[in-house]
Amino acid sequence: MSHQGDKERNKVHEEQVVLANTALEQDSAATAVAEDNFRLYYHLMPPAGWMNDPNGLIYFNDEYHMFYQHYPYEPKWGPMHWGHAKSKDLVNWEHLPVALAPSENYDMGETGGYGCWSGSAVDDNGVLTLIYTGHVDGRTPTEVQCIATSTDGVTFNKAANNPVIACAPEEGGFGFRDPKVWQHAGVWYMVIGYGKDGLGKALLYKSSDLRDWSYIGVAAESDGTMGDMWECPDLFPLGNGNDHVLVISPMNMGTTKTMYLIGKLSYESGVFDYRYAERLDYGFDFYAPQTFVDGQGRRILIGWMNIWGAQMPEQEHGWMGAFTLPRELTLSEDGTLRIEPVEELKAMRGTHHRVSNLSISADTEVPLPEIHGDALELIAVFYTNQSAGDAEFGLLLRCSEDGSEYTELSYSAADCKLKVDRSHSGAGEAGVSEVQLTPLEDGRIKLQIFIDRSSVEIFANNGLKTVTNRIYPKPDSLGIKLFARNGEVSLESLDAWKLITEG
Structure with a gap:
């Protein structure tokens, strides 16, 4: 694509972001005026509109950044944008302009079922890079993986070569979304949520530059009891040994909405061999958690403090959704997960x-x-x-x-x-x-x-x-x-x- 094409494409995105932020400012003012006994004091919420999954959690340039699935126009789910907030202490949050808005044929459609769906963020040599799923109902394929970059940590440009992963490795799957990216030994790895034949799966990819990705294989899959699609997978090392943890949000698993699996990941074979699986949180309102490593080397987890299908009384006040408190993850003496509120609280x-x-x-x-x-x-x-x-x-x-x-x-x-x-x-x-x-x-x-x-x-x-x-x-x-x-x-x-x- 030509440089002129890049400018025109990013101008469209900028226009969509401006529209979203204008609507958000108007809705935020109305929300602030309205009497609202449900707005939280010390949890991150949207200033107005809808919030669901945490996206792109990252410690970047000595600040904590949280992105999130966001619909700024109404307090209900709609075409997904990426909201954005930052903090120096994990307690007090500053809302920033909307980071991503639907604007391209891979993330914008004619009906409401489209948007910049969930993903993650990495620091690529000083460039804050977002990796997300472009979703458009009725398009084939429905879900693709895309990237957007920023040099100032506020304004993001979508890559000219999007989508960077244009389709799932095989047809007939259930979902292909929520890329979580990390680096190991100088190589970028990505795990993507997927399902096939009634089994939730985590697919593994690798890349040298975040643009050209090669499929490695199925890192892990359900044993038949853990849902038929694994949303928001997150695979990471934990502890002093070689243990890895896979966090998933399995679909169609009854009251269990999130799980964690502990085992060993072989980067050579791409297989995560898990030995232990348990529900991650035992409440009703916990979904789509994501982790990141901060400047102290802590593995911190934050989840969406709501759940699909529940009554949401705050919608009457012009907003919906909140995040959990930040939680530090460690391994307990018996090898299971220990989840504690961060010290800053x-x-x-x-x-x-x-x-x-x-x-x-x-x-x-x-x-x-x-x-x-x-x-x-x-x-x-x-x-x-x-x-x-x-x-x-x-x-x-x-x-x-x-x-x-x-x-x-x-x-x-x-x-x-x-x-x-x-x-x-x-x-x-x-x-x-x-x-x-x-x-x-x-x-x-x-x-x-x-x-x-x-x-x-x-x-x-x-x-x-x-x-x-x-x-x-x-x-x-x-x-x-x-x-x-x-x-x-x-x-x-x-x-x-x-x-x-x-x-």
Whole structure:
């Protein structure tokens, strides 16, 4: 393509970006004026419009960049753009102009089923490079892989030779999207989500220059129980050994929406031989997570804190969608994944209150009037070795004064189950999330809880299990209570902080 052709093509993209940003500014102003009890204090959300999958998470030029699937015109899914925000501390975020907008025949169609779908970002010798799926319903092929580059980290130009991967390796597949790219030994690798014959798969490619890609093969696939298409695959090394982790969002797998697999990746054969598989998060509202490595060498994960098909009360206020807190990934002593909130979140801690050595009688609730709010961090440590065999205990979060509204976080000593019950949480979806949780070696259960207006994130036993849910209580449902049922329980400690940010 000629240089003049490049200029004309990128002018079309620039015009689409300007239109999107103009609409976003207008919608953001309307959203700011509207009374909205669901907007989060310390999680990343769109200023207005729709948000889903995190894209292109990267630490670039000493700043954290988050891109995301975005429709700036309405608070519902539409032709996908890439929203963009950056941060210096993973807590306070600055919204930047829309990075990508549909503009070419490979990412723009005549109906609503098109756009710049999910992907990733890399630093190519100082050039911030986005790799994404161009999707157009009715076109053959429907999905192709494309790149766009930026020298200033804000304005992006689509490559003249797009698509860089023009089709799936074979016909008859289910999906061909969400490229995640990384570099190993000077070579670029890409894993792409795919499905065929009822089996989710992760396809592996390699390149020397991000433009010319060669297909290696199927890195990993379902054993028949893990969905029929693997969205948003992310394959990366973790720990000091040779272990790799594959994170996937399997389609059509019931209540399991995300998984991680641990094993060995052979770059020679292109095969990821996994030995362990488990659900990644046990809440309802967690999907399409992506990881990146920051300047400290930490592997950080962020997910979409919503789920397809759920009620989304925030749409009434002109926006939809949020991201989880940033979470650091490490391998635990038994070789499974440990997921903990990043250290930077402690900077939000404000007023502190502590309760120690409290005995909670069977079938009682203990109000904690000193602890209340809609932006809190709680760390509760319970003893289990003194509990009666049938004891169930925990906390009631975001309680109304009349007791009609609350979110119940409970642990059952009899069957070692941690549960989050949203039956009385307010608007939005109900339902009970649950996960098996073995007490720590000393018999304790440790629950770290982040509450933020319309979300609850739980990190249990130092991140061995996580549960992420959206809740939509009334603004004056601010109370916190302890409770026990069917037996007495001992609370070793409860630390609570009100959380504050610069915003």
